[in-house]
């Protein structure tokens with residue numbers, strides 16, 4: 001048996017979901033490597049501090065990972081665990097996204113104390129979400145609904161719903177399942193109604209590129225089918241330069257040796273929604289993502305995205 005002398009340290013945010021994900025990876029590592037000691041290094045990020053400004057205005061997701069990455073570069077931690085949908089496409093020099101774990105349910109969830117589904121919401125009901133992607137797709141389905149900004153971690157968002165600020169809110173099903181609140185999911189929003197974000201429901205692990213010991217320890221946590229799906233989705237986003245908060249949906253499924261990738265770019269007000277899909281060999285997953293992005297761009301996604309980025313600047 002291998003001797004494990006030094007503990008492996010996980011840099012993590014302190015939100016319930018981040019801690020769940022870190023604990024999950026810790027448990028997986030300890031299961032695969034008996035004797036290994038895994039420690040959590042909890043930290044606060046800029047994104048956790050600036051909670052009152054819409055994400056799209058403050059430069060997006062990078063704010064949630066910078067401190068974790070610095071800790072790895074400084075040797076204060078060895079890995080960071082991320083929700084794949086929050087991981088920027090680029091990594092700082094010396095770090096890489098090394099492992100993608102098996103995906104939880106990737107769908108969005110409809111959450112409400114009074115209504116069972118989007119269809120049952122009365123005319124003009126108030127729906128909470130801070131995601132431009134969810135906003136534009138819900139507006140396209142139900143132009144009568146009033147969409148209100150909703151930020152904070154999962155528990156904060158649920159508390160705002162319970163306080164009566166919204167008739168319903170939209171959250172990732174994965175978050176509610178992981179936090180042991182599946183009963184909060186009144187219904188699932190199907191990919192046909194609204195495409196999830198790239199990487200939604202998948203957990204990824206970042207580490208130092210030159211850290212062979214950590215990489216060997218992470219190897220059993222890799223999930224091949226999830227990687228193929230997330231690679232296709234992220235390649236589409238990358239080609240669209242959808243680095244931060246953008247009205248882009250991407251969803252891949254693997255059927256046998258084929259990938260089926262669906263993509264969407266929408267105007268935030270729901271006035272225009274472009275959708276396209278592509279099928280091809282698993283080995284071509286990333287190329288399929290790029291191709292689908294180019295199809296969407298040729299359909300007019302470039303104009304829509306330029307308007308979104310222009311509004312932010």
Ligand SMILES: NCc1[nH]cc(CCC(=O)O)c1CC(=O)O
Pocket residue numbers: 083084085086154170171172173174175199200201202203
């Ligand atoms: N943007 C925040 C975020 N990042 C990951 C999840 C859920 C879990 C996941 O997608 O892996 C959530 C909450 C949500 O969107 O409701």
